[in-house]
Amino acid sequence: MxxxxxxxxxxxxxxxxxxxxxxxxxxxxxxxxxxxxxxxxxxxxxxxxxxxxxxxxGWTKRERSMVTLALLAALGHDEEVAMHVRATANTGATREDICEAFLHVAVYAGVPAANQAIKIAKQVFAEMDAESGAK
Incomplete structure (x- = not known):
């Protein structure tokens, strides 16, 4: 080492x-x-x-971002969900894209996983909006 x-x-x-x-x-x-x-x-x-x-x-950063968010949410990796929601500012994935990804999570991995991911995303969006001065 x-x-x-x-x-x-x-x-x-x-x-x-x-x-x-x-x-x-x-x-x-x-x-x-x-x-x-x-x-x-x-x-x-x-x-x-x-x-x-x-x-x-083959895939854009936007596409990879959406798939990554869906997988992390489905697996319950909350800290990683927050980090990758924040990263969408750099990948081009929109809030609508994230919502769509989490809708897939709800159907294919379970409503509780999607619900938790949405809660995390809303918190991260509020932080990002506060940092940028947006509402």
Whole structure:
């Protein structure tokens, strides 16, 4: 652990995509919080989720964002739902897109999962609106 190595091309691509979706502030916080213990995990998700999956051609960031939100909501990963709702400011997924994704969750994964995701999204939207001065 803690061993220094040259990041792979896929890691570098993943880091760029991760920053473009989640924002520099989020990624910088995650990197600062990383320790020798969890650094391998951070490298894994950056290379695999962001460099192998989110960087693939074929789907837009908007489409990936909607699918990701639906999956996270269906699985009850509330913190990740909040993070990815916030990330839609960078992916192009609209509030209407998010609503549609959560309607799918209600039918295919259960009303309680969708209800919780909608509650989280409303809270995140209120925070985002307050930050931007919108109503």
């Amino acid at each position: 803690g061993e220094l190595h040259q990041p792979s091309r896929r890691y570098r691509e993943g880091l760029a995509v991760r920053r473009s979706v989640l924002g520099d502030a989020h990624v910088d916080r995650a990197e600062r919080a990383s320790t020798d213990f969890d650094r391998p995990f951070q490298e894994l998700i950056t290379e695999t989720a962001w460099g192998n999956l989110w960087a693939r051609p």
